[in-house]
Amino acid sequence: MSTILDVARLAGVSTATVSRVINSPDAVREETRKKVQRAMKTCNYKYNALARGFVTKKSNTIGLIIPNIDNPVFAESTLGVQEYVEEKNIKVILGNTSYRPSQEEKLVKVLRESQVDGLIITSTDPTGPLVQALVDEGFPFVLLFSTIKGGPISAVGVDNYRGGYVATEHLVSLGHKRIGIISGNFSVTDRGYHRWCGYRGCLRDHGIEYDENLLVQTEYSLSGGSKSIKTLLELSEPPTAVFCSNDYIALGAMKGAREMGLRLPDDLSIVGFDDMQTASYMVPALTTVRQPAYEMGRRAGELLLQLIEEPGNPVQDMMDTKLVIRESTISASHDVDKDSK
């Protein structure tokens, strides 16, 4: 593999000149430039960005840490950050935590050793020591799908409390009184917890008594949803509607409910959270609280690059959430014609 030095010799110039034609072509006389470019061709020169990163102390690479690329909402946010940073010629190293804090910790270590210029983290624990350490050391990072609302941290997220509130309110307005909730485990991320708080707040505001049996916590997975709905449905007084703390869980819940012999949405209303790409393709089409995952990813990329440019000035960007009403929710008192649909 030929280096800048080979090119320099071949072209009869110094390495500095070769470096210039690569980085600031205008700073070198056209004639020389051509000569150098010809030399690069003939010895099939390939630029070594790693060597450059080594000297400039910028790898032009960022790390992106997410729980699980298999969840479409994270695939979308990932696409968002990628497409944004790519415009600035930045590469992204991707890591999945599977919601394991130990894995998250390992990833930030590994990525920092790789000299990434910054980190975008969809953290399981935004108030934990890992994040704190990053803050203390002044390392550039931004939290994505963040729940924090203050402090010296850049973040992009949505108001999960409000999202949970709105979802529940929709159900209440439809006349539902027994409203269940299937949430990701509060211990694995607090996003689910905040949505539950919104749910509970809404119930309170509408004078509906909170029943703790109506809450089930589970993994963020399809099967988590389908298992959990069964638990809820086996209650002596089962819910007529349920709020699932993401679409992935909602999809599982739909299947589980159907396996129990329920017809949707007639026998059970379901609202999700995320509005993943396929939400409108389900049957019934899923009513859900939309988070603009792609845009959030782009914005996180933008904030991070800003932060890398000039440290300090953390900004927290809370994006709007929006209730998208489709077919999976229906009035509690609708007529049910039991034999036809």
Added chain:
Amino acid sequence: MSTILDVARLAGVSTATVSRVINSPDAVREETRKKVQRAMKTCNYKYNALARGFVTKKSNTIGLIIPNIDNPVFAESTLGVQEYVEEKNIKVILGNTSYRPSQEEKLVKVLRESQVDGLIITSTDPTGPLVQALVDEGFPFVLLFSTIKGGPISAVGVDNYRGGYVATEHLVSLGHKRIGIISGNFSVTDRGYHRWCGYRGCLRDHGIEYDENLLVQTEYSLSGGSKSIKTLLELSEPPTAVFCSNDYIALGAMKGAREMGLRLPDDLSIVGFDDMQTASYMVPALTTVRQPAYEMGRRAGELLLQLIEEPGNPVQDMMDTKLVIRESTISASHDVDKDSK
């Protein structure tokens, strides 16, 4: 940021010794090792993997190029390669091509400049000049979701012809005669083309005349599926069954068909390709040809690391495909009770 030199001075040893405690701790006396480790702590030393990569000429990083992380089947294969290579402490830089050859070309350039040790590519054009150049230069790479069957290239894929054949045969065995096919554009990747060849071969073997009006090529997207099914359904003699060249398209087609007033599967049978995670969660649950995307990703990772270890010896691994029959396909001559379901 402190370096190995700072640690060395602090511990009163040479940089070589510090390097040893990092890379081969056993090669240094316990006492010295402890001393060095203490020094690393006190100056908060952080290892610089980039500097190491610079001298060893191994970045311990690979590049993964896929068309689109938003398609669940690529998310799964991505997870597979990541989980495999992570066990070997290799990082992955991810790039999306959006099925654009120019973007694919740019990505291999950028990734190679970043000194990735190898590449895993889900290429749009496995026989094109881009791949050829990699072969010529002896750069380690493996093709994922590959369609090639020979040559000095490592690859993992499935037999797309056979997959298309089996899918079609299932429909034929159900008594369908008018069988449509919605495929990704043949020009963007040849996977769709091979599946179509299988479809056509099967028709021929069963004495069903091929009708070119029954083929529509589209983008690999949800909306591509829903637009295309409408085209098919508007034919004077519309199909009673359709083979979609991936699940993503199939999902779109289901929605499109429903929007045209059809009931599924009664009025139209649909078979997909991939068996993406949510395929069994759809309504009706999707009959599809399963590709083991996760395993394929892992295997691609394995082959690549082997190739990096010892170049040469390309291996092509064709994995088994399997028809998974669910609810979206139904006999052509079933009784349709038009008023109840």
Added chain:
DNA sequence: TTGTAAGCGTTATCAA
């Protein structure tokens, strides 16, 4: 506009 030469943080060779 171009060249000289130091320096980036490691590893690796050789010698002690």
Added chain:
DNA sequence: TTGATAACGCTTACAA
């Protein structure tokens, strides 16, 4: 078991 030191491919003052 340890140390001295060259080397890796590039950028960047500074000088010419």
